[in-house]
Amino acid sequence: MKVMKSRAVQLLSTALISVFLTHFASARDDQRVALTTKAQLDFDSVSLSVQPPLGDTATCAQSQAALLSISPPEDLAELHYRKGYCLLAGATVTGNRQDYTAATAELDQAIEAWPARVRKPVKNAPPEPVPSGLSALDALAHLNVEGEAAAQPRLAAAVANPACAASLMQDRVCRQWVETARQWLGRIALRAGDLDAAAVDFNGLPQTGWEDWTQGKRAFEARNYAQAVSRFNAAILTWKAVWSDPGPGFARRLGPHPEMPAALTDLAGGQMLAGNPQAATATLDASLKADPASARALYLRARAKELAGHTIEALADYNLAARAAFAASEDLASGEAHLYRGILLFRRKDYGRAEDEFASALNFSIAHPLQADAEAWRHLAAVASGSCVTARQNLERSLASVSPYFPKEEARNTAASCRSASN
16 A cells, blocks of 8 residues: 555656646746847847947847857857847947957857857768858957958958858848958058059949049049049048938948048148149148148148248248147157258248258158158258259259159259259
């Protein structure tokens, strides 16, 4: 009798355990379904928004993290991608380097987990490549943490032979991120002065402004200043429309940002060389309003005012340009500042001191175009002070390499006068 009761108790316990385990498994499944639904909805809220609010990006990242903790290996790549996406969207709002670093870590893990998406891969089947959109987002996150030079190989790899997987993101979205990576490659090429490479990278992307800007640079180098002004203006108008309130969306914020003060300064240079110093002065006023400490903008405004016949105002700007360049330098070691101060002294007809300043400019680090100008200015100062043999010959030779802002016609006239006086 006791044996029968013991057996009954065992059967009842087993049944109760079975009921408990079934209930527990059902509760766990319900939890997973709830977390999966919330994670998907939170991600959709961010990914379908042009400008996702910071609160939504944080909520999205948290819900992906909650689901990651109970998900099998085949789901990890997509969840790390979604969490990284939301963190990256938030980072473009905060601009915080730590937020970009957190996004980078998640996107790196998404790429690392990508092969595990297929639980039982077909024997000898080639692995599915990591989607180029994911690689591009990862490269863009790395760029904001490590800088352009370090991220360039990742950007190039994402752009080369792009492949998109519809299971992770729509083809349109994937190609959007690939194009954003390509824009950065173009921007890096522009910084390096490689206009041909930049033109290839920006080809077919007129809505970004960068294609117009690159063609403007090409026209400027070809000394077609009217065309340069036209393309510069088109680019700046595009940028102003995109970057005005309420500002660009997530995708644009991940792309290269225009540097408006520098862009306006380049536009003004084209306007001045196209024969419109008044327009150049107005454009430079706008540039200096945004960046009052720009020595280059002050120098070009001095040159524009000089061409417009406003000599006293030009002298004041040459002085300001020299001061700004010295202020931006370390230990007052600025070849650019010495160049501008030399021009100021030259215009005051203090040729001896001007020549010394130009010589000092060449003794310090100075950009190549300015170096050629400093060399020509030094010879011009020597000729103007009466050295009519060697200095004149050196001046005439140096004119071949000066920038378009150097007063070549004035230099030729000065050299011709010196030649006539020596005969």
